[in-house]
Amino acid sequence: MNIREENMIEIDGSQGEGGGQILRTALALSLITGRPFRLLNIRAKRAKPGLMRQHLACVQAAVAVAGGEAHCTAHNGQGQALSIGATELSFTPGPVQGGDYAFAVGSAGSCMLVLQTVLWPLVTAQQPSTLILRGGTHNPMAPSFSFLSHMAPYFAGGGPALFEMQLMRHGFYPAGGGEVQVRVHPPAQGLAPITLLQRGALVQAWAECLHTGVPRNVAERELAVLQRALGWQPEQLRNRGLRSNEGPGNVLQVVLQFEHITEVLTAFGDKGISAEAVAQGLVREVQSYLAQQAPVGEHLADQLMIPMALAGLQGKTSHYWASAWSEHARTNAQVIERFLSVRFVTEPLEGGVRVELRSVADACGTWVAHST
Structure with missing residues (x-):
């Protein structure tokens, strides 16, 4: 067994939320730290386990930015080329370019x-x-x-x-x-620390419906529900019909811009779901966010974790106040902590959770990816 094999991290893809985020985070941090990993039970908790086309594309992109197959390898459990449906991945990174x-x-x-x-x-x-x-x-x-x-x-x-x-x-x-x-x-100078503990005053808010290939009154009905439920003015409602060759599609989103944070909440139209039901689901999300004071929404909480961790490796302390700490976020923290010498520390705070990134003494990763 060579040094790189001894240094290989083994990850169970069925842990926590058991989805594709485990794969994406492991690929990203393997490239950054230079540490190979073996991922078992890929997407074990999904209706269709294993690699789907978009996950295979993620692996292929990771190989490409690490110098291609001459410098970076990705194989299935039998040491063969990856294909859709694979449930095991062995990944050895190359230098990121x-x-x-x-x-x-x-x-x-x-x-x-x-x-x-x-x-x-x-x-x-x-x-x-x-x-x-x-x-x-x-x-x-x-x-x-x-x-x-x-x-x-x-x-x-x-x-x-x-x-x-x-x-x-x-x-x-x-x-x-x-x-x-x-x-x-x-x-x-490396990544800056992240501090998001206050929303500040609400500066502006608006709703936007992106649609193409669906009846125009779908957008009108969705926006009307938001207007009534949120008490918004007509100028806060944006009806954006797109080019016909970009569809079909129907996306309804609300943007809440505060002094120190912007939150984007989104709902998707689908067959068999009325325009009113799509909008009402989004109204509930908006009302839930506005009922709290935490600036960081559930989805941004997850996205902030890797840049926080990279800043933490340079001794920079980051923290934020999130409206929720999901199973998705907890699982992401566990994967990050396998690669980097950091820990995510959480504590309840007024209906949400305060998240702080701390360094630990037992270093297993570095800021520099690795030498070429």
């Missing part, structure tokens, strides 16, 4: 999840990068382009922008076909 990359999911799967896999390794690279991502841009069970573009400033922790996003074409399930350009700017 900034540059120009294009990744396509090849279906309506979320290309934002591919970004989630390679973003932080490229942020720690020596050179800037430009990515072209193709696939779904607004998908259920994944951060949307709209969400990530609004959240981008908070990942930087008050430091220079780490990445910029431009939507070239929307992509919805089941057709896909979306395209996003992302420019990644590695910070010269």
Whole structure:
């Protein structure tokens, strides 16, 4: 057994929430730390376990930014090439290289999840990068382009922008076909600490319905429900019909912009679900968020964890107050703690949870990916 095999981390993909986030976080941190890993029981708690097309795209993107197959390897449990349905992955990283990359999911799967896999390794690279991502841009069970573009400033922790996003074409399930350009700017001084403990005053709020290939009155009905339930004015309601070749699709989102945080809440139209039911579900989410004081919503809480951990390796303390600490977040913390010398410490706070990132003495990872 060579040194790299002895250093291999073994992860049970059935732990915690048992989904694809375990894979994406492990890939990202393996690239950053240079530590290989073996992932068993991939997506064991999903209706269709194993790698789906979008997860295979994440692995392929990770290999690409680490110098390709000549420097980075990804195999199934039998040491063979990965394919859809694989439930075991052995991954040995190579040195991460900034540059120009294009990744396509090849279906309506979320290309934002591919970004989630390679973003932080490229942020720690020596050179800037430009990515072209193709696939779904607004998908259920994944951060949307709209969400990530609004959240981008908070990942930087008050430091220079780490990445910029431009939507070239929307992509919805089941057709896909979306395209996003992302420019990644590695910070010269490393990541800044993240502190998000107050919302501040509400600056503005609005709802936006993205739709194409569905009857126009669907958007009108959805927005009418939001207007009545939230007491909003007509100018707060944005009805955005998209090009016919970008659909079909129906996404309803609410943006709440406070002094210190912006929250984006999203609902998706689907066959068999009325426009009113879609909007009412979103109303409940908005009302739940507004009933609390915690600035960080449940989904952003999960997204902030890797940049917090990377800043923590430089001795920078980060903390935030979240409205919820989900099983998804707890599982993500466990995976991060397997690779990096950090711990996430939580404590209840006024109906939410305060999360702090602390370093630990037993270091098992470093800021620099590894030497070339």
